[in-house]
Amino acid sequence: MKYTAHINVMPLKELLDPQGKAVNNSLHNLGLSQVHDVRIGKHITLHLEATNKEEAERLAQEACKKLLANQVMESFDFTLAEG
């Protein structure tokens, strides 16, 4: 089976996100004062082959843990779709 994983990697909530903070302030300066808590992460898509959804999930987990996310500083989540 072919699957597509849509992965979000985000800076951990406890840690400072300098980029998010600067963008947040700039949005305020542009008059969008209702905006707050901007955080900036990465969106990654990848295709994988697996015998079933469980295996696909395991593979995606492994990819995130081993490389895509640095768990010292980032959290991740993903969704899997067939095809």
Added chain:
Amino acid sequence: MKFGVIVFPGSNCDRDMMHALRDDLQQDVVMLWHKDHDLSMFGQDDCIVLPGGFSYGDYLRCGALARFSPMMEQVIEFANNGGKVFGVCNGFQILCEAGLLPGVLLQNENQQFVCKNVFVKSANTNNIIGRNVGDKVLKIPVAHGEGRYYADAETLEQLNKNQQVVFRYCDERGEVHINSNPNGAINNIAGICNAGRNVFGMMPHPERASSSVLSNIDGQHILQAFTYMN
């Protein structure tokens, strides 16, 4: 004739630009704060400089946040009225984000920041810099993580046709080839100007090559160009 150097939060080559213009080229320099709105003291002979550095920490995209600094509205108007505007490195990135120059500066091909001396040569004499530099090969340092100039085929064709390419990366002997390109810029483009030939942007830092103490004054040829009438 005078220069105005804009200080954005995170600019870090603003003082260098001031020193080069004031101490090495004996020019009048006014430092401008990005939150101000007034460029009325600058006329057609003057030049507004957007210095290098990391405005807004380069967050989101280089130059993307600085482009919305209050002063930029004035800069755009100044440029549209034919005033001379010069962006170096981050200043070049801001000018592209602001739409005053075409194209974009992408992350270097090897995904690493690079700081070293490179060589550039003028692509034509149809602008103030080109006329002043002539066919000299200049040694000018670069220092950037996002300096890979890119534009789509149509834009590139326009740039070439209108002779808007100001500098290309070359080697010591002036030959333009892939090994003389420090960042993967398309067609070795190091600097360009707008169709009106009054707005200039380049990645290399001429202000870092303008003092005999640093044993390199090649950059003076570039900065000097702005002191001449169009």
Added chain:
Amino acid sequence: MQATLEQAKKLGLREEEFEKIKQVLGRTPNFVETAMYSVMWSEHCSYKNSIKWLKTLPRDGERLLVKAGEENAGLVDIGDGLGCVFKIESHNHPSAIEPFQGAATGVGGIHRDIFTMGAFPIASLNSLRFGKMDNPKTKHLLKGVVKGIGHYGNCFGVPTVAGEVYFESCYQTNPLVNAMSVGVVKVGVGETVSATSYGPGNPVFIVGASTGKDGIGGASFASADINENSAEQLPAVQVGDPFEEKKLLEACLETIKTGAIIGMQDMGAAGITCSTSEMSAKGEHGMIIHLDKVPTRQNNMKPWEMLLSESQERMLIVVEKGREADIRKIFDKWDIHCVQIGEVTKDTNLKYYMNGELVADVPAESLVLGGGAPVYEREYSEPKYFEEINKFNPADIKIPADLKDVAYQLIQLPNIASKRWVYEQYDSMVGIGNTHTNGPSDAAIVRVHGSEKALAVTTDCNSRYVFADPYKGAMIAVGEAARNIVCSGGTPVAITNCLNFGNPYNPEVYYQFVHAIKGMSAACTKFNTPVTGGNVSFYNQSEDGPVYPTPTIGMVGVLESIEQKMTLDFKHAGDFIYVIGQNRNDINCSEYLHQLCGVTHSPAPHFDLEEEAKVQETVLRLIGEKLIRSAHDISEGGLFACLLESAMVNDLGFSIHTDKDIRKDAYLFGEAQSRVVVSVNPTLHTMFEAELKGAHFTMIGKVNANKEICIDDEGWGYVSDWKEAYDTSLERAFLK
């Protein structure tokens, strides 16, 4: 609620320390107070296991305006009403866990120490140690650390002008990341500022970034052995924001110029606790602090979390009452938080409140180094491995038949080969002061704007020498730093040190520490370069044992005029090449012996303090008399590496003859100290030799026009081919 001994122990306090706290307070501390003592009395903040010996270092000199330990960094008079503020600090443990952010925040932290005194940083240096290059972990750490240093330094806008990188298996799990910052300040009121607090009623401000939970307990963390669980000890990692720090720099310097600042200190280890207590203890006053006023990044932060947070890019400022508006205006301009969180009191206690409730009440003095913090004397004993070192006999090493091949391998070793892959990722030219780019010299020469003067800066430590002989090795580190400055035309003025060692409770490690301090003292006294400050990093070890003892020396020298600068490159074909100093039959501890002959234990190379001083005095005089065209000191890789480095810059060749009384491998690759290669205009060579006034020297050959290397009349090929191998070695190692 009273804290228990169990809690205190968990926080890293020893039983007798907990007892001592009870005595100080006359009661059992609560949890918040215990946590505060635990970080302030940690090794990192209190120097409890090192301070006794640090105090034996020479810390006085006519140029010192601020002595070691008095402020965040030392302040040295460089004349013309200018001072130089500089310091080196380690960020080893954070970099082991998260190399990018660990190194980045190390750079950020050291710059804050400099500008908190009012100085504008003009140069950045670093000293890095990693495991073997062929280990994938090393590549990961090196990439991350270099990227982190570049990320922070490049954005902050201070040039990285010099540094060193060594690879040795003892650093495999525990790399060393030492960062140094050098700043310049006008000396005088309204220019420099002290880390003090006084004047009851004066408001206390926190400025800069919000306080979050990141880095809580970082100070305690830095004082613990690294083990497998370290990676899970979140949130010990801090995230740096160089953009915020750049704004903070500009705003703080503007603020100091108002003259309204009583005192200022950056928040590094132990955050609010450390800054409030150190400033109060120094000014002999107290403070009332309202923690609920501290801007936080997260909701519901607990008092102890706020007190211990090591969120970066924050400062504590005490302002003259009535001048608050002047200060606020500046921080508003830069869009930086500036919030009054308390005020100075006459009573010398620190009282912390949360929503009106008193959560901690402790005497400021009792928390700090030099006050109530404990001071220990540790035992030491001569390391067992010295026996193996003493067994080494150079006669057992056969001189290789093909020395050209040895040389070719040697100059591609990661410790010797070009660090181009590293330094091109650092902005080395911002500030238009670094003259190294177009005129390389042994120490980086950075001009001081608005003055004729220039500073010469360098970091040095060959830790293998220190391992072999801690006393001599530390002397060599200081000697080499001074030699680098002298070879660049500067006069050494002072040092800062970063003392990286293993666990101080190990008597052999402590032996290394004590003897390194003694050697450093002797050398600093000789060269008249007092210690202005620095940092001690213990517990640099892993299951495999301690790292090599690594007392990194950061040295600053002064050139009265940039015209005095001397460069290392050969300039003209036909120039005579001399070695000033004595060539010796010595292969001890060399890269050649260690890496290519596989000898792990051998004595430190030859070094004699008097001889070194004489060589330096001679070289400086020759530069002053304009009798030499280049000067380059002989260090790792020996004479051959030194000649090659001088030859490559302008693509000039050299031909030399060796000495039949010295084994040829020792002549070419030996690392006996106190030697400098100089090139001399042939028409001046009689004057040059006369000016040597009895100093040891040898004429070894000439600079070639034919761009070739020639050793004892044997052609070794083109300099450009050697350069290619030398320049690309590290890059090729990454691709492997």
